[in-house]
Amino acid sequence: DADVTQTPRNRITKTGKRIMLECSQTKGHDRMYWYRQDPGLGLRLIYYSFDVKDINKGEISDGYSVSRQAQAKFSLSLESAIPNQTALYFCATSEGAYGYTFGSGTRLTVV
Amino acid sequence: AQSVSQHNHHVILSEAASLELGCNYSYGGTVNLFWYVQYPGQHLQLLLKYFSGDPLVKGIKGFEAEFIKSKFSFNLRKPSVQWSDTAEYFCAVNQAGTALIFGKGTTLSVSS
Numbered sequence: 001d002a003d004v005t006q007t008p009r010n011r012i013t014k015t016g017k018r019i020m021l022e023c024s025q026t027k028g029h030d031r032m033y034w035y036r037q038d039p040g041l042g043l044r045l046i047y048y049s050f051d052v053k054d055i056n057k058g059e060i061s062d063g064y065s066v067s068r069q070a071q072a073k074f075s076l077s078l079e080s081a082i083p084n085q086t087a088l089y090f091c092a093t094s095e096g097a098y099g100y101t102f103g104s105g106t107r108l109t110v111v
Numbered sequence: 112a113q114s115v116s117q118h119n120h121h122v123i124l125s126e127a128a129s130l131e132l133g134c135n136y137s138y139g140g141t142v143n144l145f146w147y148v149q150y151p152g153q154h155l156q157l158l159l160k161y162f163s164g165d166p167l168v169k170g171i172k173g174f175e176a177e178f179i180k181s182k183f184s185f186n187l188r189k190p191s192v193q194w195s196d197t198a199e200y201f202c203a204v205n206q207a208g209t210a211l212i213f214g215k216g217t218t219l220s221v222s223s
Contacts, residue, residue, distance in 0.1 A: 033210055033211070035213075040120070040215060040216075041215055042117075042201055042213045042214055042215040042216045043155075043201065043203075043213040044213070045210050045211075045212060048210040056210075058210065059212075090154065090155070092211075094211075096207075097143050097205050097206070097207050097208070097209075098143065098160070098162065100145075100157070100211060102154050102155045103154065104154045105154055
């Protein structure tokens with residue numbers, strides 16, 4: 001099994017729908033992150049969590065929310081999806097500031 | 112605001128040419144520096160990282176990077192590229208207690 005598992009791998013949804021992207025990790029790390037990747041813009045930080053009780057906004061948190069259900073689980077929600085949220089979403093976990101492990105990504109298309 | 116700048120959006124090289132990709136950051140104080148690679152259709156892989164010590168860091172697949180503190184730079188180099196190095200390259204920076212912030216990436220195309 002992968003160290004960081006993201007579900008679903010691909011999703012097409014309609015404008016205005018609520019959607020949740022899930023992430024789980026088996027590394028036993030406290031820190032987890034959500035990024036989105038857009039062509040020409042690199043990876044931008046959406047939210048991050050340094051432990052179960054800690055949630056922090058990143059560079060582009062508007063339109064997104066997160067839930068840290070357990071040390072191993074960190075979900076990203078789009079309350080009302082819009083087309084410009086079409087992107088590749090990556091979850092990551094790290095041990096402190098150093099050893100980051102990324103998931104394989106979720107490709108989300110909002111039509 | 113803290114930021115990471117990658118100078119080249121798209122670099123095109125022939126096989127065996129030398130590569131240098133620029134990366135500058137705007138953070139003050141102690142930083143941790145990373146280069147990641149993303150091959151077409153794949154997720155991110157760590158090429159190399161710098162935390163402290165020797166500013167010349169060697170990574171996988173023949174890549175190296177040099178940290179120049181006075182220039183706030185961490186440029187990636189490879190003496191001789193191969194077709195298989197075609198990919199997107201990302202510079203990233205963090206500090207203790209902060210999340211990793213990425214540059215916009217450089218697409219490298221190597222022709223055989």
